[in-house]
Amino acid sequence: MIDIKNISKTFGDRQILTSINGSFKPGDTSLIIGGSGTGKSVLLKCMIGLIKPDSGEVLYDGRNFLTSNLEEQKAIRREMGVLFQGSALFDSKSVLENVRFPLDMLTEQPENEKLDRARECLRRVGLEAAADRMPSEISGGMKKRVGIARAIVLNPKYLFCDEPNSGLDPLTSIKIDQLISEITNEFKITTVVITHDMNSMMEIGEKIMFLYQGKKLWEGNSDTLIHSDVNELNEFINANKLIREMEK
Numbered sequence: 001m002i003d004i005k006n007i008s009k010t011f012g013d014r015q016i017l018t019s020i021n022g023s024f025k026p027g028d029t030s031l032i033i034g035g036s037g038t039g040k041s042v043l044l045k046c047m048i049g050l051i052k053p054d055s056g057e058v059l060y061d062g063r064n065f066l067t068s069n070l071e072e073q074k075a076i077r078r079e080m081g082v083l084f085q086g087s088a089l090f091d092s093k094s095v096l097e098n099v100r101f102p103l104d105m106l107t108e109q110p111e112n113e114k115l116d117r118a119r120e121c122l123r124r125v126g127l128e129a130a131a132d133r134m135p136s137e138i139s140g141g142m143k144k145r146v147g148i149a150r151a152i153v154l155n156p157k158y159l160f161c162d163e164p165n166s167g168l169d170p171l172t173s174i175k176i177d178q179l180i181s182e183i184t185n186e187f188k189i190t191t192v193v194i195t196h197d198m199n200s201m202m203e204i205g206e207k208i209m210f211l212y213q214g215k216k217l218w219e220g221n222s223d224t225l226i227h228s229d230v231n232e233l234n235e236f237i238n239a240n241k242l243i244r245e246m247e248k
């Protein structure tokens, strides 16, 4: 369970986030949606400790991440998996080496255990056969799968995905969403996904938070999304529907 309380952030004199509250449950894939520049990535970075908010709290199963000492913060970080935009794979490492990288960095496990675990995660994302290929030799969708395998290799309690569908065709996007949702459910991970993708909102939106100009204007799920009385949300959805129609 992750709770965020009154998260605010300014850059210079620009207020980017204003008093954001919310909670994210294990086994749920929670989405943060909103237009470009509205503060989604900044909020995610505040949650994982890449940006320090000006005020507010981030609680990981009750543990206050921002006021924890370095050791405690490290322990919480060790329980996070992150899928960055663009997958962020190491080009000079094979698929298998990319997946086992966090094990090399953060554990003292014996070689054979690391290899077994990395292979197990690759199998879970359906890519065992691609273990020895280089990132330049695989498709965008496969790269995302490798990124997901790497994000779960340390058995995270919390998984963060920043635009997991960016650059993918609609069919591959749906498959990646389904994979994230299945893994979240299977391992009871608390997953937070930033997305613009209308399909994702409708398919895996168990819980959706809508940000507008740095404020949380609405919270709900895919069933209530299209019946809200929040004008800004309706405009956002209509604009997305239009884009989807144009892409067909």
Ligand SMILES: Nc1ncnc2c1ncn2[C@@H]1O[C@H](COP(=O)(O)OP(=O)(O)OP(=O)(O)O)[C@@H](O)[C@H]1O
Pocket (backbone or CB within 6 Å): 011, 016, 034, 035, 036, 037, 038, 039, 040, 041, 042, 043
């Ligand atoms: N390190 C930073 N220094 C100054 N301004 C920043 C910094 N990071 C983000 N911003 C600003 O904060 C605002 C929100 O950015 P953010 O990346 O969170 O938007 P977003 O909702 O994720 O947008 P997108 O969907 O386009 O990725 C933007 O105006 C951005 O320029």
